[in-house]
Amino acid sequence: MPATCPFKGNPPSGPQSPAVQSPLFDLNNPDAKIKMRQEMDRITERQKHIFTETFPVIFKEYKRNGLVLFAKYFSEFPHYKNIWPQFRTLQDSALLASNELANHCSVYMSGLKEIVEVMDDEEKLTYFMARIARSHVKWNINKYHITNMLEGVDVVLQRSFGDKLTDEIVNAYHTLYDVIGNLLDIQKKLVVVKRPF
16 A cells, blocks of 8 residues: 555645635536546546445445544645635634534535446536536635545545555545546636626
C-alpha cells in the first residue's frame, strides 16, 4: 500500500477566496464533454468492479467513515475548514463533534455512493459531476482540495478492509479521486459568472 499521497498538491495556506456568485454551466459544450469522457475512461472496468464490490462495505458505516476521513483531512489541512461557511464559526476542537460536520459527512458519503452507482452511465455521470462542480466552484474548491483527501481515504480503506486491503483497491480509489479532481477542473472552465454591473 502506498505510504504517501501521490497526488498531494501544494495548497495555499490561510482562508480561501470568497464565494463566486451564481455559477451556470454549459453542459452542451462538446469539447468539455470529450475531455470529461476521456477522464472517465481512465477508470477501467476492473476498477469499476472494485468500487461495486468495496464501496458497500465502506458505506455500511458511512457516518463513522465520513468522520474518520474528515478528521484526517482537517488535521492535515486545518485551514480548509474556512472553505465551508457552516464550519467557520466553530472552534477547531469542537468541529469533529459538531452536527454540522456530521451532516456534511453524510452528504459527502452519499455523493460518493451516487458516483459509484452512475459510473457506467455517461449522461448521468456527466450531469452528476456538473452538479458537484457547481456546488464546489462557488467555494473556490480546486483539484488539490479533492486529491488532498487521499490520506483520509487510505485511513478509511484500512479501517474497512484491514489485512484484506490490496494495492489494487488503493490505486482504484486514488484514480477515482484524481478523475473527480480533473472533472471538477474541466467543469470549472465552463462556469459563466453573473456579476452585477
